[in-house]
Amino acid sequence: MEAKSYELGDVVQMKKAHPCGVNEWKIIRLGADIRIKCEGCQHSVMIPRREFDKKLKKVLVQANTDEN
Ligand SMILES: [Zn+2]
Numbered sequence: 001m002e003a004k005s006y007e008l009g010d011v012v013q014m015k016k017a018h019p020c021g022v023n024e025w026k027i028i029r030l031g032a033d034i035r036i037k038c039e040g041c042q043h044s045v046m047i048p049r050r051e052f053d054k055k056l057k058k059v060l061v062q063a064n065t066d067e068n
Contacts, residue, residue, distance in 0.1 A: 004056055006030075009063030011039065014055050018043065024060060 006012060008030045017023035022040025029035035034052045037044040047055070 004053065004059070006056070006059050007063055010059050011061040011063075012036070012059050013057045015057050016055070 008027055011024055011026050013023050018038045020041040024039040025036040028037050033046050034049050035044055035046045
C-alpha cells in the first residue's frame, strides 16, 4: 500500500461524495483533526485524521509541489 500524503490547501477526493453531488474537498485545517470544505457548496466538516485517512480516495490537486 502506498502512503497517502496531503497538505493544507490540497483538493482531495473522498470515498463518498458530499450529498450535494460534488466529490472535491479542500483541506482548510490540518491537525489532529482535519477540516475539509466541499468545493461544490462550501460546506465544511471536521473529522479526525485517522478517519480522514480511511475515507480519503486520492489527492486531486496539490497546493504546493515544491520540494524545499
Ligand atoms: Zn457539497
